[in-house]
Amino acid sequence: MPVAAAGTAWRAGRMAERLTDIVAEFARLLGVQLAPGWRDRLGGATGSDREALARMCGDLGWEPPQVLDRRPRAHALPAIVYSEDSGWGIAESWEGPDLLRIRATGAVETRPWDEGMRFFRLQFPDAMRRGHERSASRIFRDALLQRRGAIATALVATAVVNLIALATSLYSMQVYDRVIPRAGFSTLWVLTVGVLFALLLDFLLRMTRALLMEREAGDIDTEVSEFFFARAQAVRLDARPGGVGTMAAQMRGLEQVRALYSSASLFLLADLPFALLFLVVIYLLGGYVVLVPLILFPISLLLAFFLARGIRTATEAAQATGNRKNGLLVESFDAAETVKANRGGWYMLARWNGLIEAVLASEQPVRRWSAIAQSVFATLQQMAYVAIIALGAVRVAEGDLTTGGLVAVAIIAGRVNGPLIAQLPSLIVQWGYARSSLRVLDGILQSPLDHPAGSAGLRPDHLKPALRFDRVDFAYGGIKETLHIPALEISAGERVGLIGGIGSGKSTLLRMMAGLYAPQRGIVTLGGLDMGQVAEDVLRAHVAYLPQDVRLVNGTLRDNLLMGLADPGDETVLKIAARTGLNDLIAAHPLGLDLMIAEGGKGLSGGQRTLTGLTRMLLAEPSLWLLDEPTANLDTGTEAAVMKALAARLSAESTLVLVTHKMALLSMVDRVIVMAGGRVLDDGPRDEVIARLQAQGAARVAPSGAVQAPRASGITAGGITAGGAGFRGAA
Numbered sequence: 001m002p003v004a005a006a007g008t009a010w011r012a013g014r015m016a017e018r019l020t021d022i023v024a025e026f027a028r029l030l031g032v033q034l035a036p037g038w039r040d041r042l043g044g045a046t047g048s049d050r051e052a053l054a055r056m057c058g059d060l061g062w063e064p065p066q067v068l069d070r071r072p073r074a075h076a077l078p079a080i081v082y083s084e085d086s087g088w089g090i091a092e093s094w095e096g097p098d099l100l101r102i103r104a105t106g107a108v109e110t111r112p113w114d115e116g117m118r119f120f121r122l123q124f125p126d127a128m129r130r131g132h133e134r135s136a137s138r139i140f141r142d143a144l145l146q147r148r149g150a151i152a153t154a155l156v157a158t159a160v161v162n163l164i165a166l167a168t169s170l171y172s173m174q175v176y177d178r179v180i181p182r183a184g185f186s187t188l189w190v191l192t193v194g195v196l197f198a199l200l201l202d203f204l205l206r207m208t209r210a211l212l213m214e215r216e217a218g219d220i221d222t223e224v225s226e227f228f229f230a231r232a233q234a235v236r237l238d239a240r241p242g243g244v245g246t247m248a249a250q251m252r253g254l255e256q257v258r259a260l261y262s263s264a265s266l267f268l269l270a271d272l273p274f275a276l277l278f279l280v281v282i283y284l285l286g287g288y289v290v291l292v293p294l295i296l297f298p299i300s301l302l303l304a305f306f307l308a309r310g311i312r313t314a315t316e317a318a319q320a321t322g323n324r325k326n327g328l329l330v331e332s333f334d335a336a337e338t339v340k341a342n343r344g345g346w347y348m349l350a351r352w353n354g355l356i357e358a359v360l361a362s363e364q365p366v367r368r369w370s371a372i373a374q375s376v377f378a379t380l381q382q383m384a385y386v387a388i389i390a391l392g393a394v395r396v397a398e399g400d401l402t403t404g405g406l407v408a409v410a411i412i413a414g415r416v417n418g419p420l421i422a423q424l425p426s427l428i429v430q431w432g433y434a435r436s437s438l439r440v441l442d443g444i445l446q447s448p449l450d451h452p453a454g455s456a457g458l459r460p461d462h463l464k465p466a467l468r469f470d471r472v473d474f475a476y477g478g479i480k481e482t483l484h485i486p487a488l489e490i491s492a493g494e495r496v497g498l499i500g501g502i503g504s505g506k507s508t509l510l511r512m513m514a515g516l517y518a519p520q521r522g523i524v525t526l527g528g529l530d531m532g533q534v535a536e537d538v539l540r541a542h543v544a545y546l547p548q549d550v551r552l553v554n555g556t557l558r559d560n561l562l563m564g565l566a567d568p569g570d571e572t573v574l575k576i577a578a579r580t581g582l583n584d585l586i587a588a589h590p591l592g593l594d595l596m597i598a599e600g601g602k603g604l605s606g607g608q609r610t611l612t613g614l615t616r617m618l619l620a621e622p623s624l625w626l627l628d629e630p631t632a633n634l635d636t637g638t639e640a641a642v643m644k645a646l647a648a649r650l651s652a653e654s655t656l657v658l659v660t661h662k663m664a665l666l667s668m669v670d671r672v673i674v675m676a677g678g679r680v681l682d683d684g685p686r687d688e689v690i691a692r693l694q695a696q697g698a699a700r701v702a703p704s705g706a707v708q709a710p711r712a713s714g715i716t717a718g719g720i721t722a723g724g725a726g727f728r729g730a731a
């Protein structure tokens with residue numbers, strides 16, 4: 001980050017124009033992720049005057065900016081700053097008694113504090129703010145109700161459209177009754193021009209209504225999908241449904257709900273009250289002819305009700321199998337390497353075909369029901385037409401109705417029956433799918449979160465990196481006990497190695513220490529506080545976890561390195577990367593830190609991914625470092641460099657817990673915990689534990705130089721030698 005000379009960069013105009021950039025940078029500094037496309041919601045330019053920030057927050061629907069003291073205290077920074085002569089910027093910190101470090105897009109400068117400066121803090125929106133609501137339909141309903149104005153406009157348009165329909169039917173009546181018998185062409189022209197004008201209005205209203213609802217539906221989409229995405233991300237890892245693909249497919253339910261509320265057939269509901277008005281008009285014109293639509297109308301509604309009931313279970317089954325099908329699709333692409341290498345294509349194809357058949361089988365009843373309904377409704381419609389003409393003919397013959405009146409009645413009756421009956425089946429099917437999607441989305445809402453929705457979480461001033469497990473039990477999916485830890489304490493500043501055989505529970509224990517899994521029984525505390533209650537951002541600022549298999553996400557290497565961190569500037573990133581060895585990758589690529597990582601984190605080798613994770617961890621500088629086999633993918637030279645960098649970055653108070661199968665890494669720790677079958681088998685100073693393991697009699701040095709703990713008595717099949725794997729390394 002270039003440091004500009006005072007006053008050159010932070011000038012009115014250049015910086016002030018870019019208030020949105022400053023807000024984006026402020027969010028980045030605080031590690032807040034703003035909703036994608038938030039700038040688009042601003043519409044026009046925000047301006048650069050003193051009220052611009054408040055206006056921007058208002059336009060975005062954010063809380064108004066909080067005005068800080070004229071001379072904010074050190075802990076209140078960073079803050080957004082405004083001054084009449086210099087415009088907007090970010091006051092990062094105090095550099096001296098009267099000197100501020102101010103950042104604006106792309107440059108940092110030091111500048112003396114003055115009386116005219118105003119400091120603001122932003123309350124960024126929390127995508128989860130609706131977390132207290134427990135039903136998806138309520139969330140959609142509320143989003144719709146927030147747009148009462150637009151809905152009212154659409155309803156008014158609907159009313160006028162319906163009245164225009166009435167006008168066209170009366171036009172026919174006038175033509176038959178007055179124009180044709182008297183050859184009154186001047187009347188015909190007047191009527192025709194009038195009705196054409198009405199039809200033009202009808203066209204404009206329908207178009208406005210459709211565009212208006214489409215725009216509102218788009219807004220609801222952005223808002224509701226942001227909420228559900230944030231919510232799905234916050235679901236605790238151990239509470240997620242089995243397949244990643246299935247969960248992704250469940251989120252697609254949002255589209256089905258959206259298809260319903262933005263579909264044209266929804267206007268049918270708005271048309272329903274007008275059906276009553278039309279019945280009154282039919283009665284006034286045709287007397288008892290009204291009996292036909294009057295009888296048909298409830299029959300149609302009754303049929304619609306039975307159709308809705310008939311397809312309910314079928315749509316649910318179709319939805320569930322459809323989700324599994326999409327899940328398989330995601331899985332087959334994600335695991336393409338394994339599938340190809342093992343010639344698993346046929347296996348996947350067989351599963352795919354099976355699921356397609358299941359989807360077809362479950363969709364068949366829905367299709368059958370809606371086909372039957374459509375035919376029944378079409379026949380009903382035609383029968384109604386015939387009945388109206390027949391009854392109307394009797395009335396005409398009796399002299400109670402004119403021919404024009406009969407034509408008008410037939411048109412108006414068609415208006416009641418036609419679109420309503422023709423579109424009702426498809427609306428019901430759409431509703432069936434939307435309802436089962438809502439139920440699936442309800443499932444996501446009811447899944448436990450990392451932190452209870454709506455709770456702000458504890459925000460202690462200081463969080464000691466000391467862990468305590470008290471009578472902790474954990475089982476994946478609540479089925480088979482995976483961990484049983486009656487008591488375990490790790491004090492601040494300790495360096496602990498976690499060893500044990502394959503599947504002994506080391507990674508599970510480490511994830512629990514990271515607060516990613518919550519115990520089903522017992523409590524895990526960090527710095528004396530229940531981990532589940534510490535605010536997410538506070539927890540993540542203190543605890544860093546490096547998984548066994550580091551996955552990257554689509555974005556640049558820089559994005560991946562700085563995800564969730566305040567940007568310390570490229571210089572610092574490169575300095576830390578030089579310590580882990582990641583700089584070789586950065587230097588070798590023409591794009592450097594802007595190297596693009598493909599979707600699914602593809603594009604880097606396993607070792608490079610680990611180095612990226614390690615570099616990110618060093619940049620984060622947490623107080624609790626949790627590493628799961630951090631050097632498993634590294635060569636010995638890089639391993640030594642990484643260990644050195646790690647040791648140099650660990651402060652005296654920070655705690656390290658290291659899962660490893662390698663003896664070399666144990667030189668970094670003072671204490672060793674041996675896991676077996678989900679329990680702590682041994683725990684104590686490193687050398688003593690290793691000596692005890694060896695003293696158990698059968699420890700042997702494998703020809704490769706690997707140290708293997710014995711399959712000694714007391715060590716179960718799930719113990720440290722399970723499957724022949726102990727901890728090994730260049731001891």
Ligand SMILES: Nc1ncnc2c1ncn2[C@@H]1O[C@H](COP(=O)(O)OP(=O)(O)OP(=O)(O)O)[C@@H](O)[C@H]1O
Pocket residue numbers: 476482500501502503504505506507508509548
């Ligand atoms: N996501 C999961 N769902 C269900 N069971 C799981 C899951 N992850 C792990 N397990 C099971 O929990 C047990 C402990 O697994 P864990 O990954 O903690 O072992 P580990 O000691 O880290 O093994 P390794 O040395 O192979 O990494 C194993 O029996 C494993 O099969």
